Amino acid sequence: MLNNLPVINTRPPTYAEISDETNLPYLSAVIYEILRCSRTAAAVDRDTTCDTTLLGYPIPKGTRVLMPIGMVQQLESNGSKDVTDGLHSVRSVSSQRGRKTGYWSESDVHLFKPERWLRQDGSFNATAGPWLPFSYGFRGCFGQKLALLQLRLFVAMTQVNVFFDAIPEELNTWESHETVTNHPVQCYVKPVPWDQLN
Numbered sequence: 013m014l015n016n017l018p019v020i021n022t023r024p025p026t027y028a029e030i031s032d033e034t035n036l037p038y039l040s041a042v043i044y045e046i047l048r049c050s051r052t053a054a055a056v057d058r059d060t061t062c063d064t065t066l067l068g069y070p071i072p073k074g075t076r077v078l079m080p081i082g083m084v085q086q087l088e089s090n091g092s093k094d095v096t097d098g099l100h101s102v103r104s105v106s107s108q109r110g111r112k113t114g115y116w117s118e119s120d121v122h123l124f125k126p127e128r129w130l131r132q133d134g135s136f137n138a139t140a141g142p143w144l145p146f147s148y149g150f151r152g153c154f155g156q157k158l159a160l161l162q163l164r165l166f167v168a169m170t171q172v173n174v175f176f177d178a179i180p181e182e183l184n185t186w187e188s189h190e191t192v193t194n195h196p197v198q199c200y201v202k203p204v205p206w207d208q209l210n
């Protein structure tokens with residue numbers, strides 16, 4: 013989907029066209045969905061430097077707290093809305109400013125579905141639902157902007173040259189080895205040059 017772009021079927025898109033995040037909303041949606049589903053970083057951790065309280069639970073100084081960011085963005089849906097909303101009163105005052113993102117629908121949260129990131133008018137909505145591949149806050153990923161830019165360039169330029177055809181189901185699982193980052197067990201693609209497409 014091209015927003016106010018010149019027709020680019022006759023030439024590759026330029027760097028400026030791809031890198032401008034207000035262009036190509038479907039490209040943004042695909043990249044956000046790839047990062048949501050791939051759960052590159054399964055979890056981040058923090059060590060408490062003083063006694064503290066988290067969601068009503070007392071946590072002593074020196075405790076390692078694990079936050080499963082991968083599962084949250086992939087599985088938190090409107091099915092858990094009541095639990096999430098119910099925690100409001102035990103949140104710290106600075107965390108009570110209200111939720112900034114929507115909830116994924118329970119019926120399709122487990123699917124790869126870039127359209128979930130698009131508004132009715134086709135524009136990209138970065139806060140459509142939970143998304144934490146780069147974590148958050150002061151220690152969030154330093155390279156987020158560079159990583160997103162590289163992904164935009166890579167996905168756009170490969171798509172210009174080839175169509176990624178469906179692969180057989182047996183080669184298409186979401187199985188992964190989770191270490192510090194999440195490694196796919198299977199990683200197959202079936203690229204077909206556009207001029208050889210039936």
Ligand code: HEM
Nearest residue numbers: 052053056145146147148150151152153154155156158159
């Ligand atoms: C898809 C690609 C990437 C993903 C999913 C990713 C994800 C993450 C995550 C989850 C963290 C931990 C944040 C936390 O503890 O809260 C992190 C930290 C970090 N990332 Fe990335 N990252 C990516 C690419 C990059 C790139 C390209 C760079 C550098 C050019 C980079 C530099 C860093 C640095 C320096 C930190 C440590 C920040 C700190 O502790 O203050 N990352 N990243």
